[in-house]
Amino acid sequence: MNVQTRRLLTLCHKETLQIVRDPSTLLIALAFPLVLLFVFATGVNLDSTVVPLGVVLEDSSPQARRFAETLAGTPSFRVSTGHDVREMGDRLRASAIRAFVIVRADFSYRFLNGYAPTPTLQVITDGAEPNTASFAAAYVRGAYEVWLREEMKRQGRPLPSGYTLENRAWFNPSTLSRNFLLPGSVTIIMTVVGALLTALVVAREWERGTMEALLAAGISRFELVACKLIPYFGLGLIAYVLCIVVTTWVFGVPLRGSIPVLMLVGATFLGSALGLGLLLSTALRSQYNAAQAALNIAFLPAMMLSGFVFEISSMPWPIRAFTTIVPARYFVAAMQTLFQAGDIWPVLWPALFGLGLAAVGFIGWTFLITRRRLE
Amino acid sequence: MTPTLVRLRALMHKELQAIVGDKQSLRLLIMPVIIQLLLFPFAATLEVTNNTLAIVDDDGGAASAELIQRLTQTPAFTRVVRLTSEAEARSYIDRRRALIVLRVPARFSESVARGEPEPIQIILDGRRSNSAQIAMAYIQDILAGLPLAHIERRPDGDAIAIRHWYNENLEYYRFILPSLVAIITTVSALIVTAMSIAREREQGTLDQLLVSPLTPFLIFVGKAAPAIIVALIQASIILVGSVLGYGVPFQGSLLLLYACIVAYAGALIGVGLMISSVCSTQQQAFLGVFLFTMPAIVLSGYVTPVDNMPYWLQIATWANPVRHFILIAKAVYLKAAVFQDFAANVVALLIIGVVNSGFALWVFHRRLS
Numbered sequence: 001m002n003v004q005t006r007r008l009l010t011l012c013h014k015e016t017l018q019i020v021r022d023p024s025t026l027l028i029a030l031a032f033p034l035v036l037l038f039v040f041a042t043g044v045n046l047d048s049t050v051v052p053l054g055v056v057l058e059d060s061s062p063q064a065r066r067f068a069e070t071l072a073g074t075p076s077f078r079v080s081t082g083h084d085v086r087e088m089g090d091r092l093r094a095s096a097i098r099a100f101v102i103v104r105a106d107f108s109y110r111f112l113n114g115y116a117p118t119p120t121l122q123v124i125t126d127g128a129e130p131n132t133a134s135f136a137a138a139y140v141r142g143a144y145e146v147w148l149r150e151e152m153k154r155q156g157r158p159l160p161s162g163y164t165l166e167n168r169a170w171f172n173p174s175t176l177s178r179n180f181l182l183p184g185s186v187t188i189i190m191t192v193v194g195a196l197l198t199a200l201v202v203a204r205e206w207e208r209g210t211m212e213a214l215l216a217a218g219i220s221r222f223e224l225v226a227c228k229l230i231p232y233f234g235l236g237l238i239a240y241v242l243c244i245v246v247t248t249w250v251f252g253v254p255l256r257g258s259i260p261v262l263m264l265v266g267a268t269f270l271g272s273a274l275g276l277g278l279l280l281s282t283a284l285r286s287q288y289n290a291a292q293a294a295l296n297i298a299f300l301p302a303m304m305l306s307g308f309v310f311e312i313s314s315m316p317w318p319i320r321a322f323t324t325i326v327p328a329r330y331f332v333a334a335m336q337t338l339f340q341a342g343d344i345w346p347v348l349w350p351a352l353f354g355l356g357l358a359a360v361g362f363i364g365w366t367f368l369i370t371r372r373r374l375e
Numbered sequence: 376m377t378p379t380l381v382r383l384r385a386l387m388h389k390e391l392q393a394i395v396g397d398k399q400s401l402r403l404l405i406m407p408v409i410i411q412l413l414l415f416p417f418a419a420t421l422e423v424t425n426n427t428l429a430i431v432d433d434d435g436g437a438a439s440a441e442l443i444q445r446l447t448q449t450p451a452f453t454r455v456v457r458l459t460s461e462a463e464a465r466s467y468i469d470r471r472r473a474l475i476v477l478r479v480p481a482r483f484s485e486s487v488a489r490g491e492p493e494p495i496q497i498i499l500d501g502r503r504s505n506s507a508q509i510a511m512a513y514i515q516d517i518l519a520g521l522p523l524a525h526i527e528r529r530p531d532g533d534a535i536a537i538r539h540w541y542n543e544n545l546e547y548y549r550f551i552l553p554s555l556v557a558i559i560t561t562v563s564a565l566i567v568t569a570m571s572i573a574r575e576r577e578q579g580t581l582d583q584l585l586v587s588p589l590t591p592f593l594i595f596v597g598k599a600a601p602a603i604i605v606a607l608i609q610a611s612i613i614l615v616g617s618v619l620g621y622g623v624p625f626q627g628s629l630l631l632l633y634a635c636i637v638a639y640a641g642a643l644i645g646v647g648l649m650i651s652s653v654c655s656t657q658q659q660a661f662l663g664v665f666l667f668t669m670p671a672i673v674l675s676g677y678v679t680p681v682d683n684m685p686y687w688l689q690i691a692t693w694a695n696p697v698r699h700f701i702l703i704a705k706a707v708y709l710k711a712a713v714f715q716d717f718a719a720n721v722v723a724l725l726i727i728g729v730v731n732s733g734f735a736l737w738v739f740h741r742r743l744s
Contacts, residue, residue: 094716119536127542296407
């Protein structure tokens with residue numbers, strides 16, 4: 001073994017000792033991902049479950065009451081009834097309900113005697129929650145459709161069938177949002193773990209004055225960057241494996257891709273995440289500032305601009321262009337494909353390329369601005 | 376002026392100096408606000424636009440031609456590709472080149488002419504099941520408006536009128552902007568309190584403060600002041616940007632919102648002090664801040680609604696200050712809510728603030744003695 005390798009090993013050994021001695025680092029790598037995975041799995045859900053709905057019955061006919069019963073029987077609603085439209089409006093403003101339906105006084109009369117151009121059912125939703133609002137409106141329409149068919153059948157003139165759709169979802173037949181949200185959330189967790197592990201390590205040496213000792217020992221730029229990367233890379237990989245095991249075994253998300261490809265993608269991404277943390281730490285040289293930058297640069301963009309929840313193709317083009325420099329974007333695409341579809345190389349190649357470029361870019365940049373002199 | 380007030384003023388001066396005096400940290404407090412204000416409102420959309428619709432037309436008749444022509448008119452699908460086989464469709468979905476494949480069955484036009492249309496097959500990309508389902512709802516709407524030969528018009532016409540209050544066209548940026556006030560101030564207020572105490576401890580200056588005539592309570596007040604100021608300034612930038620830049624009118628009482636921002640900053644300061652009281656290094660405080668911030672933001676209703684969470688979790692989120700403030704900010708900004716509408720949430724914020732800072736003060740005193 002030559003001198004250079006031995007020195008690098010010694011430096012890595014020192015860094016590893018620091019990791020093992022500070023319980024907070026191990027906490028970051030092992031406990032933190034599990035807590036977050038659990039939070040994402042239980043808290044992030046796009047399949048709207050139960051919408052609190054108000055119903056105002058101005059019509060007391062049997063038809064209107066049957067319609068109210070249909071609404072109450074819809075599992076997607078938790079129905080509360082009232083008599084006063086204004087009171088319902090107040091409850092909507094106070095977020096106690098997310099939508100309400102007013103069944104107008106002429107509802108049954110119009111139904112039995114032909115429709116006037118004015119609607120007899122009014123649905124008012126809380127637009128401040130757009131996703132829930134559109135779900136609620138669609139559910140009310142659905143309930144109305146069910147009621148209408150029933151009533152027409154009662155009258156002996158069943159409705160003709162219209163166009164119908166027969167849908168199949170490939171990869172995720174039950175269209176559970178968890179199945180695509182959880183592989184995506186592994187991305188966010190790894191982004192944060194990567195940044196957390198390295199964001200403070202260089203700044204810490206400067207603040208504690210130990211950087212001077214390292215420099216006095218004649219450490220080279222390469223050694224400095226390498227010894228700050230290698231041990232954390234190992235730790236990050238353990239965290240990654242942990243995330244995947246829990247996602248598949250505990251939360252039951254199907255994994256269709258192969259393990260080696262999954263590891264390759266994860267390792268490349270980890271390179272970019274650690275590189276970003278190290279870059280912030282080296283550039284800012286203050287733990288306080290690096291911490292703030294890491295939260296703002298690593299966590300929030302990964303959450304908002306990666307396609308994890310919000311579809312990138314639906315964003316306006318300047319934002320789409322900006323997402324190309326967010327490494328998490330490539331990782332999300334690769335993870336969603338690997339988990340649900342398999343090793344589909346036409347998707348994986350561009351993702352690997354983007355991630356590799358980000359890793360080389362961040363680490364290379366760190367290398368360039370690493371100073372070896374005290375000013 | 377009593378000696379205590381003089382000391383407090385000097386302390387606050389020092390704390391503000393620590394932030395304003397350092398150009399780098401000042402930049403880190405202002406830049407993210409502006410960048411996030413520019414990017415996130417556009418990014419955060421669950422609408423589906425600009426997608427590719429692939430069509431396998433086994434029919435080729437008049438009805439399918441009309442159907443396809445109607446579908447191309449929605450903004451959801453800006454590109455329509457015609458494929459010839461199911462195998463080709465599979466590779467399109469696999470490569471994420473199309474979100475949805477529509478397959479019109481053979482003899483579709485014939486069946487429409489008979490008045491018994493055969494079902495149209497749709498294949499969705501389940502990797503993006505939410506977007507695919509939203510896009511499918513668009514298709515369903517279009518089909519509902521499509522005329523069908525030999526069939527009398529539905530007897531009900533337009534029986535349902537739907538109105539979305541507070542946000543007529545369900546634009547997502549209107550929903551994100553008030554939440555941004557909460558998200559951005561969370562990160563800064565926590566870092567300003569938790570990290571700054573840890574920094575003083577690591578650098579040994581905390582001991583100097585403790586041997587001065589200042590009590591731990593006063594030191595806490597000194598740390599709280601800059602956090603409140605930072606939160607107010609950041610919130611103001613976002614509010615001005617939302618009203619002037621995005622043209623989302625402010626509906627409620629500005630004074631009420633600012634009062635709530637102070638209450639929210641108080642809750643965050645409490646959490647920040649609590650984190651710093653149990654940490655001895657900046658690294659640990661940093662971890663503590665992340666450990667709190669990430670779940671707090673994920674479980675706040677910022678990304679997906681609190682209503683969608685399991686019931687026990689909805690109850691648990693009462694301990695989460697971000698959840699309360701997002702609700703308040705949206706209610707005041709978009710819905711012109713009055714204090715009574717969210718009094719319980721303000722009380723929750725106050726409790727979170729008092730309990731956490733009380734705990735921090737207790738730990739501090741115990742360490743001293």
